[in-house]
Amino acid sequence: MAAFGRTQLLKLAQMSSMSLNGAGSATRTMGAGQLGLGDSQKRFKSKTSRLAKILPKAKYGGRHTVTMLPGGGIGPELMGYVREVFRYAGVPVDFEEVNINPNTEGNEDLEYAITSIRRNGVALKGNIETKSLSPNVMSRNVALRNELDLFVNVIHCLSYAGVPSRQKDIDVYLIRQNTEGEYAMLEHESVYGVVECLKIVTRENSERLARYAFDFAKKHGRKKVTTIHKANIMKTSDGLFLEISRQIAKEYPDIQHNDMIIDNCCMQLVSNPHQFDVMLMTNLYGSIVSNVICGLMGGAGLLSGRNYGTEYAIFEPGTRNTGTSIAGKNIANPISMMNAAADLLHHLRLENHSVWLREAIDQTINVDKIHTPDLGGQATSMDVVKNIVNYLQAKTKVENW
Ligand code: ATP
Secondary structure, eight states: OTTSOHHHHHHHHHHHHHTOOTTTSOOOOOOTTSOOOGGGGOOOOOTTGGGGGGOOOOEETTEEEEEEEOOSTTHHHHHHHHHHHHHHHTOOEEEEEOOOOTTOOSSHHHHHHHHHHHHHSEEEEOOOOOOOOOTTSOOHHHHHHHHTTOOEEEEEEEOOTTSOOSSOSOEEEEEEEOSSEEEEEEEEEEETTEEEEEEEOOHHHHHHHHHHHHHHHHHTTOOEEEEEEOTTTSTTHHHHHHHHHHHHHTTOTTSEEEEEEHHHHHHHHHHOGGGOSEEEEOHHHHHHHHHHHHHHHTOTTSOEEEEEOSSOEEEEETTOOOOGGGTTTTOSOOHHHHHHHHHHHHHTTOHHHHHHHHHHHHIIIIISOOOOGGGTOOOOHHHHHHHHHHHHHHHHHHTTO
């Protein structure tokens, strides 16, 4: 750390949050002891970013237009189910589908996706694959989140009573930093055989994330926020994240604040997840914690995740899986994407449709117990979708829609 000047660190932090492209970032090869970022420093930056503020959100004739990014693996089939459910429920949403080629090293598809989200304000997304191994090509998922400044990821981990699981009655909100930390994608080989990977923690992003977490807790009647960190080892980076969360906590005297080291947190989650209420954490810990909790609750096929910034929102399955090995077999659990769709409807203020879809999910999973193999059942993906559609059709008739 001592080798990095403060100015250099600040520059890196800016690079991580502003996602500079090849033109804006120097591609340098440096000698030992220097900050040789090499090719991996090349960042993606959309050409349309300057227009972002002036693009109005698309809404034609009372209908919403939403960008749909199916991604790879099970993404396209899950999106097909969402279209089907929306059609039967008469949801006033049109999708603008954008496919990002996982094999290309060019940014045209990504540019198009970003422009579409800027126009529509909101997207429903599967996990996008980036097959290139070149350090110049950034993960498309990370590039999207960075470029749209989606600084927070929210996952509501709420148990399904009808799902056999290792732990019952979990009700925890995860608030995860979404654009920097360990996902800065700044790696370089400083000298042959020595690779360094930078974890970026900025005061600005940590502060707005912590404030988001405490505001969220207040608004949703939650009692406690727990900051998850590794500040005993990463004293400066996680230390800053922790220190800021402690500072912000002082502004919310009604909400209890504590902190926990990530290792202990994983053990505590497995043995007693009920002690947690709202959990605040950096990017990688968010990925680990969400996967641990999903495992305890019944797997990757249930929960949704929401990505927010000040301007845009993206909704997707909570653990961001591709599920390539189960694609096209009619066995993927559609519930995580259905929950993402219900989040989307809530975001668009289509409250009736959102509530009905959640009721349909509850009926299917908890009451009728139509479970795909990941939940120990024998139902197909289509069985689950049909059950949801049946519920919605009955509901829309009763409600005279
Ligand atoms: P693959 O993509 O080949 O399945 P992977 O190791 O990349 O393997 P992920 O996509 O990260 O796995 O998913 C983790 C596990 O969760 C896999 O076993 C996957 O099949 C399963 N999984 C993910 N999403 C779902 C889903 N919607 N329904 C059922 N299983 C799922």
